[in-house]
Amino acid sequence: MKLTIISFVLLFTFSFSFSQSYSNAESVEYDPLHDRWLVSNGNRIISDDGQGSLSFFGTGTTSYGLEVMGNTAFGIQGSNIVGFDLTTELQVTIATVSGASFLNGMTNDGVNTIYVTDFSQGKIHKIDFSNFASPVVTQIVANTQNTPNGILFDGDNNRLIYTSWNGNAQIKQVDLSNNQVSTIITTSLGSIDGIDDDAQGDFYVSSWSPDRITKYDSNFQNPETVTTPSLSNPADIGINQATGIMGIPMGSSVIFVDLGVLSVEEFNTNEFNFTVSPNPIDTTSKINVFNLNSESIKIELLSVSGKVVQTISNQIDLGNSSISLKNMNQASGIYFIRASNKLGVTTKKVIIK
Missing domain, CATH: 2.60.40.1930 (Macroglobulin (MG2) domain)
Structure with missing residues (x-):
C-alpha cells in the first residue's frame, strides 16, 4: 500500500539543561484538569506546561507507561502500578502484578480500569481500581503472540489494540468480550512503540525503524506518514483529543505537533x-x-x-x-x-x- 506523505506543523521542540530536564522521556499524557503534559522520565514524572517550563510531579518514581484516568496519574514502578492524585501529587493507590517481568505500555477505560502489557512475558493484565485500597489484578491474555509494547483501549469496538516490537511488526487486538487475540494488520514497520487515537477515530503509531509516526484510518487502512523533524526513537505518544496536539517523547526531549495542520x-x-x-x-x-x-x-x-x-x-x-x-x-x-x-x-x- 502506497504511503501518502502529509505534512504536519511542529509546534515546539524543547531541550533543557537545568535540573528538571529530560534524560529518559518514555511516555507522555495530557492532564486536562491542570492543562499540562505529564511525562515519565526514567524514574520521575515531569510536568511540562508545553511552553518550556518543567517541574517534578510529586516525589514518586515511575518508568515506562503513564496514564491519566479521572483525577489520578498512574505510572509503573517495577511490578507495581502506582496512582498519584493529580491535584495533591501524592500517592493514593498501588497494585502489584505478581510475577511481572517488564511492565511497559498502559491504557485505561476512562472509568476505573487500567490495562498493562508485560513486554518480556507476552502478557496483558487488567487492574480494577474501583477501590483504591484494594485494587484487583487479573491476567486477561497469557500469550500475546509477540512482544507487546504500546496499548490502547478502543471502547467503541470493545477491544484493546496493542503494538509489537519485531520487524514487519503486527498490530493486534484483544476482544474484551472473550479476551481472544487476533491480528489487525502486519505492517512494514519495525519496533513499534506507542499507539494513540484522535477525536476523528484515526490511529497513530510510533516506530523506531524507521523513526516515524504513521497514521491509519479507523479500519487500519491507508497509512500516511506524519512528517515531523528530527525524530529519534519516538516512544509512547499521547494525544490531546480536544486540540489535536500530539506529544512525542524521545529520551532527552519531548516535541509537540499539531495534527490538524495539513500541508x-x-x-x-x-x-x-x-x-x-x-x-x-x-x-x-x-x-x-x-x-x-x-x-x-x-x-x-x-x-x-x-x-x-x-x-x-x-x-x-x-x-x-x-x-x-x-x-x-x-x-x-x-x-x-x-x-x-x-x-x-x-x-x-x-x-x-
Missing part, C-alpha cells in the same frame, strides 16, 4: 488562507484573511499547549478581510492563531511582544 497542497483545496503581519505582533499587526468559499471562518488564539485563550473573530465570510490585533490583551510569549471552518483548519505561530 499547503492539501490546505489549498479548502480555499481559504490567512497571513499575520507584522509578526512579532505589535499595535500595527493585522490578520489578513482570504476566503474563497461560502463557509464562514472562525479565528482563535491558542497557547502553546493548545488551549484557546481568546476568540479573535467568530465569523469571517466570503471575500478578503482584515482584522486589527492592536487590542490583544495577552502576556508576552509564543502563541498560535488558528483559522477553521467545516472544510479545514490551519494554524500559524505568532509572538506577542
